[in-house]
Every structure is written in structure tokens, then in C-alpha cells.
Amino acid sequence: MQLIETLPDSAMPTTRRILDLLRHGQPNETVTVKGWVRTKREQKEFSFVEVNDGSSLAGLQVVIPRDVAGYADTIKRISTGASIEVNGTLVESPAKGQRIELKAEAFQVFGEADPETYPLQKKRHSFEFLRDIAHLRARTNTLGAVFRVRNAASAAIHQFFQERGFLWVHTPIISASDCEGAGEMFTVTGFDLNQPALTEDKKRVDFSQDFFGKQAFLSVSGQLEAEIMAMAFSNVYTFGPTFRAENSNTSRHLAEFWMVEPEMAFCDLLGDMELAEAFLKHIFRSVLETCPEDMEFFNQRIEPSVLATASNIIDNEFARVTYTEAIALLEKADKTFEFPVKWGVDLQSEHERYLAEDLFKKPTIVTDYPAQIKAFYMRLNDDEKTVAAMDVLAPKIGEIIGGSQREERLDVLENRIQQVGLDPAPYWWYLDLRRYGTVPHAGFGLGFERLVQFMTGMSNIRDVIPFPRAPQEIEF
Numbered sequence: 001m002q003l004i005e006t007l008p009d010s011a012m013p014t015t016r017r018i019l020d021l022l023r024h025g026q027p028n029e030t031v032t033v034k035g036w037v038r039t040k041r042e043q044k045e046f047s048f049v050e051v052n053d054g055s056s057l058a059g060l061q062v063v064i065p066r067d068v069a070g071y072a073d074t075i076k077r078i079s080t081g082a083s084i085e086v087n088g089t090l091v092e093s094p095a096k097g098q099r100i101e102l103k104a105e106a107f108q109v110f111g112e113a114d115p116e117t118y119p120l121q122k123k124r125h126s127f128e129f130l131r132d133i134a135h136l137r138a139r140t141n142t143l144g145a146v147f148r149v150r151n152a153a154s155a156a157i158h159q160f161f162q163e164r165g166f167l168w169v170h171t172p173i174i175s176a177s178d179c180e181g182a183g184e185m186f187t188v189t190g191f192d193l194n195q196p197a198l199t200e201d202k203k204r205v206d207f208s209q210d211f212f213g214k215q216a217f218l219s220v221s222g223q224l225e226a227e228i229m230a231m232a233f234s235n236v237y238t239f240g241p242t243f244r245a246e247n248s249n250t251s252r253h254l255a256e257f258w259m260v261e262p263e264m265a266f267c268d269l270l271g272d273m274e275l276a277e278a279f280l281k282h283i284f285r286s287v288l289e290t291c292p293e294d295m296e297f298f299n300q301r302i303e304p305s306v307l308a309t310a311s312n313i314i315d316n317e318f319a320r321v322t323y324t325e326a327i328a329l330l331e332k333a334d335k336t337f338e339f340p341v342k343w344g345v346d347l348q349s350e351h352e353r354y355l356a357e358d359l360f361k362k363p364t365i366v367t368d369y370p371a372q373i374k375a376f377y378m379r380l381n382d383d384e385k386t387v388a389a390m391d392v393l394a395p396k397i398g399e400i401i402g403g404s405q406r407e408e409r410l411d412v413l414e415n416r417i418q419q420v421g422l423d424p425a426p427y428w429w430y431l432d433l434r435r436y437g438t439v440p441h442a443g444f445g446l447g448f449e450r451l452v453q454f455m456t457g458m459s460n461i462r463d464v465i466p467f468p469r470a471p472q473e474i475e476f
């Protein structure tokens, strides 16, 4: 993709992004940069100021000679965190590790940052501490790199699907369906919670009198609606926020997270697995291409396996095993698991990690899970015991993608709904899709933050989304 790295700026036509200057800037070019100061060193004849504008991990070294107009007054006001503008000329840098630097001819301060109180000083801060100052943490090296990778991965996702003719569909955030209890839900209500309308016996809230006329929730998944759209456009995907009232404080769960859910008509489980694999490979390749410095940084400073993992994904075919084979492999493992394995149990993350990390040492797709541990909409296999489900397990993370071929046969689907004890009435429209022009179809869901965690090696999911929502966490 061709990057346009210069922002249009009619007032100041020569303002350049620092990424652009570091990559393409030439000696003798006259430029203006604007950004935030990372460090300042005052010396006898010059001051050295490192400026970062968020476009790249590396900042631009600015050299400000003492004879620049207003030097004495302005340099005093500059400290870590201050916002400044510098006009000057690019020169070759004598310093190691940088090709060019900017020799200032004029400079000004937009806003100071009092060093007595500015919380981000030139030292390592813990990620816990940075979460408490989420309004400032995007200015740090690590979080800056995370959010650039997050952006690059988002763009790669859209590019992947758009190039293949998938329609991006916007599924609702407020929903009345619970998508088979994918997670605990947040209720959305118009009631004054001090005086909600009550049923006649006064024992329950009467949602028929609420805003939507029935109980509504923040959506836990857009899949069912994506299926509706796939039955008209063949190939679609969702990419948007989903919500789960997860009351578990883990490093892998957020209350608000982004999901990617492709859904394909005329597609079976095999096609689904192929798409999932091509999809992950594309995103990794694309992010390495767009953000090489950031990825190198993660490898050096956060998790030394980041680049190896990326090549592992790009270069290898994913391993594929059925659930039944996986259970046999786990039973043979010379390792005691906290949760014992036997056919019929759901795989715990220790099992998933053993398969992907220790045994296959690469992403592993497990297929054909027992019907009783999977959702009602997954297609029943001919053995009538397993369903056409697939999970992609990733080393270090466990499940990263969960998908399935969907049950397209009306009678089988109705049976399954009954078996799992769901009321079929609210699913009338979902069943209609099987009444009118039904086709084999399949799709999967990817937790976007889990993917970003996986790419960057960041251990806590709260540090890969700008403003994490989790129990007791909503300040920003």
C-alpha cells in the first residue's frame, strides 16, 4: 500500500510526519515538524531535543543552536511531554543509529509539561501504572507501538476481505438475542433504575414496558445477523465492538472487545479453515510490512519470540487434528494437567497450549468437537455425536479463532434448539433462513485484541486496547 505520509496543512505546507522524514528525508530539505518532546539535553552551544509525533517508534533528533531567535526563553519551557513546533533544515546526523537530524532555525512551544507533575518521565513505568494514566500512555514507546500495530492489523483485515469481495456489514450493538449464551450480557434499558416498571406480582422488572418492549442487551456477537446478510451477499464480515459482562479478572478477557466475524454462503468447514489460515497469514505479513520497527521493538523489549512466531505463522501450514485425535494425544502426554482430559470435556487453555506450543509447535486447528459442548447452530456431523466446529489454537495464547459450519437443515436445527432447552420462538427469523433458500454456510469469530496480544507479545489484554473496559475499570 502506498502511504501518504504528509498531512495536508494549508497554513504550514511543509509540515512533515516524522516517519516520512526518517524514511525519506534528504539533507538540505527545509521542513517543519510538530510533536511532543521525549527528551531534552542542554549543552553549551546546542540543545538536543527528541521529538515524537506518533507516526513512528523512533523520534526525530532536533538540534537547536543557541543563536536561534528567542532561544533562552523558549528552551526553558521545553521538557519531556511539552508540545513544540520546529522549523529548520535536515542534515546528515553524525550520531549513531540515525541517518538524519533536524537543525532548528526557529522553534516554539505550544504547551508546556511541568516536570514536577508530568507522570511520564524518561524511565520504565509498569504497565499497571500506565493503565492508571491511560490518557497519557499512548505517548510511551510500548503503547505507541501497540496502537500502531492495532491500526495496521485493522487495515489488513479490511484489505483481506475487501480484496476477496466480502461485504463489511454493520451488525447491531443493541440486540435482543443472546447468541446462544456466548457470554454474560449487559442489559440496555431506558428505565429509571430506581423505579422500573414491575410485573403485576411486583416481583420482576416488566421489560414489556421498557424502551424496546422487551429486554435488550449489548451484543455478545454479530454472528446471527451476519448469517442473515450472508444469505443475500454470499460473503460478508463484521468488524465491531462486542460486550461481555465477564466477571473474571483475567489477562485475556475484556468487557468490551472487538470481533471479526466472516460468514460465507456455499462454504463448508474445510473452506472455513482455509479462510482462517489465509486470513491470519495475511494479517501477520501485512503488519510486518507496515510496522517493521514496532515489531522489532516487541521482539527486543517485550517477548523474544514475537518475530519467530510471526514467521512460524506465515511460513507453515497449520496443523489440523480432530477433537477425538487431540484427546488421544492429550491422554498420551507425559504431563499432568490440572483439568483431566477425557472424550467429551471441553479443552481448557492448558490443553490448547500443550497442543499448539509443545506438540505441534505451530498454530493448530482442532475440528469436530462433541455436540454437547458446542453451540446449537453448529452443523451436526453424520456420527450424530460431533459437530463441524473448528478452533484455531495459537502458541502462547490458546484459542484465537472459533468457527463452524452452520446447521442449514431446518429439522435438524429445530431438534438441536429443543435439545439444548432453548425457546425456539425468538429464533423465528433465524429458522426462516433455513426455510427460504437455505445453503451450506460457515464462518468464524476472531477476538481482535487476542490477535493483537498474540502479535505483540503483550501479556495483558488491557494493554492492547486504548481504553480497556473490565471490572472496576472505566475511568477514561
Ligand code: ATP
Residues within 6 Å of the ligand: 182, 183, 244, 246, 252, 253, 254, 255, 256, 257, 259, 399, 400, 401, 402, 445, 446, 447, 448, 449, 450
Ligand atoms: P473464552 O473461552 O476465552 O472465554 P469464548 O469461548 O467465550 O472464549 P467465543 O464466544 O468463541 O469465545 O468468542 C469468539 C472470540 O472472541 C474468542 O475466540 C476470543 O478470541 C474472543 N473473546 C471471547 N471473549 C472475550 C473477552 N471477554 N475479551 C476479549 N476477547 C474475547
Ligand code: MG
Residues within 6 Å of the ligand: 182, 183
Ligand atoms: Mg468466554
